[in-house]
Amino acid sequence: MAKDKKMVEAITSMDEDFAQWYTDVVKKAELCDYASVKGCMVIKPAGYAIWENIQNELDRRFKETGVQNVYMPMFIPEGLLEKEKDHVEGFAPEVAWVTHGGLEPLQERLCVRPTSETLFCDFYAKDIHSYRDLPRVYNQWCSVVRWEKTTRPFLRSREFLWQEGHTAHATAEEAEERTIQMLNVYADFCEQVLAIPVVKGQKTDKEKFAGAEATYTIESLMHDGKALQSGTSHNFGDGFAKAFGVQFADKDNTLKYVHQTSWGMTTRMIGAIIMVHGDNNGLVLPPRIAPTQVIIIPVQQQKEGVLDKAYELRDRLSGFKVKVDDSDKSPGWKFSECEMRGIPLRVEIGPKDMANNQAVLVRRDTHEKTVVSLDELEAEVAKMLDTIQADMLERARAHREAHTYSAVNWDEFVETINTKPGFVKAMWCGDQACEDKVKEETGATSRCMPFDQEHLADTCVCCGKPAKKMVYWGRAY
Amino acid sequence: MAKDKKMVEAITSMDEDFAQWYTDVVKKAELCDYASVKGCMVIKPAGYAIWENIQNELDRRFKETGVQNVYMPMFIPEGLLEKEKDHVEGFAPEVAWVTHGGLEPLQERLCVRPTSETLFCDFYAKDIHSYRDLPRVYNQWCSVVRWEKTTRPFLRSREFLWQEGHTAHATAEEAEERTIQMLNVYADFCEQVLAIPVVKGQKTDKEKFAGAEATYTIESLMHDGKALQSGTSHNFGDGFAKAFGVQFADKDNTLKYVHQTSWGMTTRMIGAIIMVHGDNNGLVLPPRIAPTQVIIIPVQQQKEGVLDKAYELRDRLSGFKVKVDDSDKSPGWKFSECEMRGIPLRVEIGPKDMANNQAVLVRRDTHEKTVVSLDELEAEVAKMLDTIQADMLERARAHREAHTYSAVNWDEFVETINTKPGFVKAMWCGDQACEDKVKEETGATSRCMPFDQEHLADTCVCCGKPAKKMVYWGRAY
Numbered sequence: 001m002a003k004d005k006k007m008v009e010a011i012t013s014m015d016e017d018f019a020q021w022y023t024d025v026v027k028k029a030e031l032c033d034y035a036s037v038k039g040c041m042v043i044k045p046a047g048y049a050i051w052e053n054i055q056n057e058l059d060r061r062f063k064e065t066g067v068q069n070v071y072m073p074m075f076i077p078e079g080l081l082e083k084e085k086d087h088v089e090g091f092a093p094e095v096a097w098v099t100h101g102g103l104e105p106l107q108e109r110l111c112v113r114p115t116s117e118t119l120f121c122d123f124y125a126k127d128i129h130s131y132r133d134l135p136r137v138y139n140q141w142c143s144v145v146r147w148e149k150t151t152r153p154f155l156r157s158r159e160f161l162w163q164e165g166h167t168a169h170a171t172a173e174e175a176e177e178r179t180i181q182m183l184n185v186y187a188d189f190c191e192q193v194l195a196i197p198v199v200k201g202q203k204t205d206k207e208k209f210a211g212a213e214a215t216y217t218i219e220s221l222m223h224d225g226k227a228l229q230s231g232t233s234h235n236f237g238d239g240f241a242k243a244f245g246v247q248f249a250d251k252d253n254t255l256k257y258v259h260q261t262s263w264g265m266t267t268r269m270i271g272a273i274i275m276v277h278g279d280n281n282g283l284v285l286p287p288r289i290a291p292t293q294v295i296i297i298p299v300q301q302q303k304e305g306v307l308d309k310a311y312e313l314r315d316r317l318s319g320f321k322v323k324v325d326d327s328d329k330s331p332g333w334k335f336s337e338c339e340m341r342g343i344p345l346r347v348e349i350g351p352k353d354m355a356n357n358q359a360v361l362v363r364r365d366t367h368e369k370t371v372v373s374l375d376e377l378e379a380e381v382a383k384m385l386d387t388i389q390a391d392m393l394e395r396a397r398a399h400r401e402a403h404t405y406s407a408v409n410w411d412e413f414v415e416t417i418n419t420k421p422g423f424v425k426a427m428w429c430g431d432q433a434c435e436d437k438v439k440e441e442t443g444a445t446s447r448c449m450p451f452d453q454e455h456l457a458d459t460c461v462c463c464g465k466p467a468k469k470m471v472y473w474g475r476a477y
Numbered sequence: 478m479a480k481d482k483k484m485v486e487a488i489t490s491m492d493e494d495f496a497q498w499y500t501d502v503v504k505k506a507e508l509c510d511y512a513s514v515k516g517c518m519v520i521k522p523a524g525y526a527i528w529e530n531i532q533n534e535l536d537r538r539f540k541e542t543g544v545q546n547v548y549m550p551m552f553i554p555e556g557l558l559e560k561e562k563d564h565v566e567g568f569a570p571e572v573a574w575v576t577h578g579g580l581e582p583l584q585e586r587l588c589v590r591p592t593s594e595t596l597f598c599d600f601y602a603k604d605i606h607s608y609r610d611l612p613r614v615y616n617q618w619c620s621v622v623r624w625e626k627t628t629r630p631f632l633r634s635r636e637f638l639w640q641e642g643h644t645a646h647a648t649a650e651e652a653e654e655r656t657i658q659m660l661n662v663y664a665d666f667c668e669q670v671l672a673i674p675v676v677k678g679q680k681t682d683k684e685k686f687a688g689a690e691a692t693y694t695i696e697s698l699m700h701d702g703k704a705l706q707s708g709t710s711h712n713f714g715d716g717f718a719k720a721f722g723v724q725f726a727d728k729d730n731t732l733k734y735v736h737q738t739s740w741g742m743t744t745r746m747i748g749a750i751i752m753v754h755g756d757n758n759g760l761v762l763p764p765r766i767a768p769t770q771v772i773i774i775p776v777q778q779q780k781e782g783v784l785d786k787a788y789e790l791r792d793r794l795s796g797f798k799v800k801v802d803d804s805d806k807s808p809g810w811k812f813s814e815c816e817m818r819g820i821p822l823r824v825e826i827g828p829k830d831m832a833n834n835q836a837v838l839v840r841r842d843t844h845e846k847t848v849v850s851l852d853e854l855e856a857e858v859a860k861m862l863d864t865i866q867a868d869m870l871e872r873a874r875a876h877r878e879a880h881t882y883s884a885v886n887w888d889e890f891v892e893t894i895n896t897k898p899g900f901v902k903a904m905w906c907g908d909q910a911c912e913d914k915v916k917e918e919t920g921a922t923s924r925c926m927p928f929d930q931e932h933l934a935d936t937c938v939c940c941g942k943p944a945k946k947m948v949y950w951g952r953a954y
Contacts, residue, residue: 036557036599037587040550045615048546069525073517073636074551074589074620075573080513093579096552098589100574101624101635110514112551112575112589122513138522142620143551147578158578159550 011340013280018224025274026153029283029341039151039158043267046341047154049291050270051161055141057193057289058163058265061185062139067165070138072119075110080118084243087117090210094147096158112145117211117236117262120166121244128258130249131170137178139165154271155228155477162266168246168258172237175259176214179235182263183216186231194269195286195392196220196276197400198230199423199472201448206432209262213237219447219472221400222275225421227447227474230272233263271477276396277365283342284365286392287385294322294381295343297334299350301326310349313359313374317347317381339364344388345381365392408457413473417442423474427467429460437462438473447472488817490757495701502751503630506760506818516628516635520744523818524631526768527747528638532618534670534766535640535742538662539616544642547615549596552587557595561720564594567687571624573635589622594688594713594739597643598721605735607726608647614655616642631748632705632954639743645723645735649714652736653691656712659740660693663708671746672763672869673697673753674877675707676900676949678925683909686739690714696924696949698877699752702898704924704951707749710740748954753873754842760819761842763869764862771799771858772820774811776827778803786831790824790851794858816841821865822858842869885934890950894919900951904944906937914939915950924949 010028014021026032031047034040043051059069075098082088095111113119124136141163151157165182169175183200190196198218208215212234220230240246241257250256277284287293294317298310310324325334331348338346348360359377361370365388372380403422407413416424428434428446435446449469460467488505491498503509508524520528536546552575559565572588590596601613618640628634642659646652660677667673675695685692689711697707718724718734727733754761764770771794775787787801802811808825815823825837836854838847842865849857880899884890893901905911905923912923926946937944 033600033604035550035596036554037550037552040552042550042596042600043548045545045547048548051548052546068522069529070522071520071525071528071620071638073512073514073519074622075514075517075636077513095579096575096587097577098573099576102571102573110573119512119519123510123519127510143548145551159552161548 011280011282014223014278021278021280022271022274023153025278025282025340031270031274031283032153034153037158039148041153041157041159043161046291047270050273050285050289051267053289053291054193054265054269055163058185058189059141061189062163062165065137065181065185067137067139069140071140071142072113072116072123074113074142076113076116076118078109078111080122081111083118083121084211084240087211087240091115091146096145096147113142114144114146115262115264116140116142116144116164117166117240118244120262121240121246121260124168124246124258124260125244128168128246128248131251134168134170134248134258135174135178136168137165138167139163152271152477154274155268160267162264164264165262167261168241169260170248170250170256170258172259175237175261176235179214179216179233179261179263182261183218183231183233186233186263186265187218189265190218190220190230190269191393193286193288194273194276195288195389195396196230196272197393197397199448199450200452201450201472203232203448204432204435204446204471206435207446209234211236211239213239217448219423219474220272220276221403221423221474222272222477223278223399224275225403225474227423227472227476228268228272228275229447229476230269231263231265234261236260236262277392278342281336282340284392285342285344287344287389290342290344291321292323292341292343293320293385294345294347295338296322296324296347296349297331297338298324298326299331299348299353303351305354306349306351309354313347313349313377316378319378320381320385345384347381363388365395406456407461410462413438413461414442417444417473417475421475423447423472425454425456425470425472426461427457427459428469428471429463429465430468431460431463431465434460434462444473444475447474447476488757488759491700491755498755498757499748499751500630502755502759502817508747508751508760509630511630514635516625518630518634518636520638523768524747527750527762527766528744530766530768531742531746532640535662535666536618538666539640539642542614542658542662544614544616546617548617548619549590549593549600551590551619553590553593553595555586555588557599558588560595560598561688561717564688564717568592568623573622573624590619591621591623592739592741593617593619593621593641594643594717595721597739598717598723598737601645601723601735601737602721605645605723605725608728611645611647611725611735612651612655613645614642615644616640629748629954631751632745637744639741641741642739644738645718646737647725647727647733647735649736652714652738653712656691656693656710656738656740659738660695660708660710663710663740663742664695666742667695667697667707667746668870670763670765671750671753672765672866672873673707673749674870674874676925676927677929678927678949680709680925681909681912681923681948683912684923686711688713688716690716694925696900696951697749697753698880698900698951699749699954700755700876701752702880702952704900704949704953705745705749705752706924706953707746708740708742711738713737713739745954754869755819758813759817761869762819762821764821764866767819767821768798769800769818769820770797770862771822771824772815773799773801773824773826774808774815775801775803776808776825776830780828782831783826783828787826790826790836790854793855794824796855797858797862822861824858840865842872883933884938887939890915890938891919894921894950894952898952900924900949902931902933902947902949903938904934904936905946905948906940906942907945908937908940908942911937911939919952921950921952924951924953
């Protein structure tokens with residue numbers, strides 16, 4: 001495969017420099033590019049097509065649970081942002097401020113939404129009157145802006161795309177139920193579609209969302225052993241409702257405050273796909289999220305009938321997302337290009353294959369080659385895509401299991417964090433001082449208090465006082 | 478139908494006050510609401526569902542022509558906006574300026590995109606190298622901001638949603654071809670899906686897009702006789718390419734400038750649907766864009782078997798977008814509510830209908846009632862939705878024909894413009910002074926020089942000099 005060398009050489013090995021490998025894949029797989037505004041990105045067709053698939057899959061799942069889409073303005077007046085105390089403290093330092101409209105200075109500054117709780121609350125306060133108006137289960141797809149100092153494509157950018165769901169309920173129980181329901185939608189989507197296994201749990205008070213009563217999270221583990229917060233779901237109780245006056249007349253004719261939730265998932269999931277599944281040949285896409293699932297590459301395409309056969313196979317495979325690479329590049333170049341782009345399955349067809357009524361199937365994830373009879377092509381492709389999807393999830397799960405450790409005392413904890421990239425499970429007393437100490441001395445943070453609790457020890461791994469919770473700790477993106 | 482009165486009374490009659498009627502429909506059909514930022518809107522579920530259908534229909538048509546979706550940043554540095562002289566003059570007076578990121582003032586102001594030509598050019602200048610990179614046929618779905626002084630929901634708001642396509646081509650011919658191709662996509666979409674007939678033509682130099690060589694437009698006529706620019710497609714020639722240095726190495730190894738186009742359609746089309754099809758009972762949606770096409774209303778639903786029958790019919794009609802209104806409101810209230818919301822077809826089913834194995838179908842557009850046998854239900858519903866769609870287009874076309882006039886001299890022109898709401902066709906010398914005079918003395922503007930030219934007279938309707946073009950004139954939103 002000497003011909004492939006040039007393209008493959010252009011990627012840094014992931015073992016050598018994971019950060020550079022990531023940047024190389026983003027660039028070489030043509031997912032996104034830097035823009036003229038620092039920290040903003042141009043999402044290119046190959047990257048945006050993945051986002052469209054994420055949108056379609058999530059949106060369908062949302063709507064099955066009764067979600068309705070809406071669109072709120074992108075601007076928040078400063079006075080509105082300030083209505084909920086914790087919220088403004090969390091977000092004001094990192095928003096972009098609009099001060100002029102046209103040639104005139106504005107009377108009140110507007111921030112570009114970093115998230116839209118305040119806008120939904122302002123709207124709900126006018127729009128909700130009676131218990132008959134509840135629940136409100138709204139979502140919007142939009143872009144938001146957070147003026148981050150350090151940025152990385154997809155993982156942390158000053159502008160990113162996301163969805164944000166915002167709901168209002170008559171009771172605390174119903175709000176909590178919705179919060180967990182949406183977390184489960186995210187977890188199911190990650191595992192079933194993105195082939196990324198997640199740990200479900202609750203954030204500590206230190207790590208929860210500004211203004212939330214409880215934040216739930218799904219945490220995934222990247223190939224380099226760092227954690228990625230992959231989706232969050234917040235229960236606000238009636239805190240925002242009180243700050244914004246969102247009240248309804250209940251069946252008993254008394255005025256009550258609504259209970260609210262919000263939940264979001266972002267374009268950073270494209271970064272997660274890269275870092276969970278990618279390898280030294282580039283991107284590896286799970287079949288269920290891949291914009292192109294099958295690429296047909298004609299070999300010796302100048303020979304009579306080869307291209308026609310490739311088109312015939314494409315037509316036969318029209319139940320999948322299929323393309324023929326009929327460009328004038330060499331087959332070797334095409335092979336490494338479709339590997340770089342992460343296309344799950346490659347079908348090679350040349351004169352010799354035609355003579356034998358066969359094609360060669362090559363899996364992107366394992367590079368495994370299988371010769372199949374053309375009579376069985378559709379069934380074999382379907383089977384192989386299913387296998388790839390299942391194997392990718394299992395491999396990612398095995399990687400996470402192999403990189404999840406536990407520690408019962410401080411020395412063991414520090415040693416593990418420092419030498420073994422991955423999650424470390426350890427007991428915690430519930431005191432923020434211990435989280436601060438862990439952060440300061442190891443750079444790790446509490447990722448979550450998992451729903452699946454284990455009793456590893458009686459005492460906090462940090463201070464030795466009685467333990468309240470088992471926590472997943474790790475360094476994170 | 479005394480019970481319906483309350484709801485219907487709440488809308489102003491369109492003949493009495495069209496502007497107030499429009500506002501009433503927007504509000505009562507729950508399409509959108511005002512936001513806390515002046516001139517911005519909250520698009521509510523009923524409005525956003527229409528936008529989602531517009532997006533799906535357009536996006537599918539775009540992709541069939543080879544369009545790829547991308548996402549560009551929402552911010553444009555001031556220096557970038559200024560690169561193309563005509564463009565900045567057109568847009569700078571009406572943009573929102575970001576001057577602070579977090580707590581720090583920015584070194585260079587950023588405007589919130591009013592349109593993204595400059596961003597695409599900046600990107601293409603880096604991304605296009607060779608003729609092999611062409612054509613680039615990119616589109617994005619996003620929101621844009623224009624700091625308008627006078628705003629109206631959907632028709633003119635400070636922030637609105639749209640798609641903007643931006644393409645780069647090797648030759649002038651190919652760019653012109655794409656410009657016209659996309660105009661035709663818009664025209665076809667308006668007529669076939671929105672049931673809104675359009676006049677296709679070219680804008681005069683006075684009315685063209687800031688920085689364009691040629692702007693093509695589709696113009697539609699609202700119920701009150703005012704015109705609405707409904708979609709535009711611009712050919713930039715190589716003007717932007719020269720300003721931004723977008724060059725490629727052609728097959729002959731010489732460096733050439735690309736030729737560019739852009740084209741857009743916005744949420745104002747929701748306003749067009751309201752103003753073309755609506756009536757004094759509210760919104761009337763064409764079946765192909767309606768989020769709910771068929772509503773089943775049980776009559777005497779407390780009687781045994783009625784609700785079950787309604788659900789059974791819903792299941793049988795699952796090939797359509799169908800809902801049952803099983804709320805505890807009265808049938809009369811439900812009737813006027815589904816009229817207000819513009820649902821194309823209503824199915825009434827009660828005990829007497831059940832006894833006769835029939836249902837009553839009521840068309841939203843004509844209020845016509847038809848009793849159909851339940852044995853024929855699916856077929857009758859399909860047929861009736863097709864008929865409604867076709868009739869709505871024909872009625873809108875007939876309305877436009879009846880409100881399209883021609884004038885061959887100044888007195889006739891002014892008399893027609895002032896007394897007959899609608900389009901006025903008249904000859905024009907090509908001189909902007911005449912356009913200015915028309916605007917000043919009648920408030921009308923040149924809507925377009927239609928592709929279908931007619932020879933109405935030899936001389937300009939305004940100055941009497943030799944005529945060059947027939948123009949559609951009208952007052953416009």
